[in-house]
Amino acid sequence: MRQMMNTAQDRPEPGTYDVVVIGGGPVGGAAAQRLVRGGMSVALVEAELVGGECHYWACIPSKAMLRPAQARLAALRSPGARESVTGRLDPSAVLARRDDAVDHLDDTRIAAGMKARGMEVIRGRGRLAGPRSVVVDAGPGPQIELSAGQAVVLATGSLPVLPPVPGLAEALPWTNREATSAVVAPRRLVVLGGGAVGLEMAQAWSWLGSGQVVVLNRGPHLLPNHEPFVGDLVLAGLQAAGVEVRFGVEVQRVLRPAAGGEVLVHLSDGSVVAADELLVAAGRRPPTGDLGIETIGAAPGRWLEVDPTLQVVGAPGVYAIGDVNGHALLTHQGKYQARVAADAILARRRGEEPSFTADADAAAVPQVLFTDPEVASVGLSSRDATARGWRVSVVEADLGAVAGAGLHALGYAGRAALVIDEDSQTLVGATFVGQDVADMVHAATMAVVARVPLERMRHVVPSFPTLSEVWLELLDAYFLQRRSTPS
Structure with missing residues (x-):
């Protein structure tokens, strides 16, 4: 299919596009690319780095940090190869490779690629001003007003949850962003949360030089949503990596008496854990508090409810894909939804009913925890x-x-x-x-x-x-x- 490029003949009026996509991560980018290939003009609005959370602070850097240690372990478990492994893991080389993988937090390459594919990349914080209207705060000067002839697609991802624990916010804890971008392993690391982010980063930093890593798990078992044997096998792997897991404990309060000093984590069992950094990996929340969704009748601060074509319920022409709808907070599922939404927009422009609808983002979701x-x-x-x-x-x-x-x-x-x-x-x-x-x-x-x-x-x-x-x-x-x- 011909990729549409705006020419003097078919370029829309300034600020007017067939589709406006808010969110330039892998999910929004996938939708935009499919729409451009279908002949639509698309504006892609991004407030931070074009390429999104997954590329810079989540999936890509975390796997780049984990892979070298896992490759070394694989060699040690293979007689013949094991004898050739004579040195230790080189943390500086691992982190340098991670930095290469995330383009050193520079989005020039990805943004240029999107532009080359025919998308208009607009930098700034976008929010809805109505069903087919978007305003973009691009810094000093007036807001940019965008109109969408066919649809607006919301692909804004999610935000980390910070539990309402006394002193936690003031202690300046790590989220996934700091955990995947730090340049030196903290000597002592405490991890609040026993999910994918917490366990992967606990193991990664233990391999990369943290002398003490403690995971705080509220329940009596790791990964209780999986089959019962899963938690036991992962626990054994964590312990082999030098990670301590404490079960049945909750954080009561957090103190960081001096900026840059140690963190004191007070637990429900009366103990106190001292650390140099505290990683909070306690889930994600919808970034809809300031997205303008009240203009389409939706409640700010909540996940957006969508139909099988990913169109927001009660808001024709507005689509919500990826984390923002709360269905499955995984990049690959968001990209699946991007394909569904883009095909629905293209079908409706032709006056047809969409035939490709989302039925694999609830009970058929694949996922991988990249621990050892x-x-x-x-x-x-x-x-x-x-x-x-x-x-x-x-x-x-x-x-x-x-x-x-x-x-x-x-x-x-x-x-x-x-x-x-x-x-x-x-x-x-x-x-x-x-x-x-x-x-x-x-x-x-x-x-x-x-x-x-x-x-x-x-x-x-x-x-x-x-x-x-x-x-x-x-x-x-x-x-x-x-x-x-x-x-």
């Missing part, structure tokens, strides 16, 4: 499926027992599980834990989304000797279990 061991999962856990009233069976297998695992790493430790809907005889969830399991989840994602019957999956033969052979173990276990269960 990795956790790759998709769909519903057994607990979630049961809570929905589904009649499910769960089968598990020792991932370390398959031939491919033994060749992959000495002493490979891992586990896998499938959650099966007994009424439809299809897969509704899958979990893999172990070294290098991230890419295993895509096969399970296709099975969940496509609702492949289990009888057909028995004919999907994995190559030998690979980790994927665990699928044979899981399916055999299920059908053996089924035959032995009275009907």
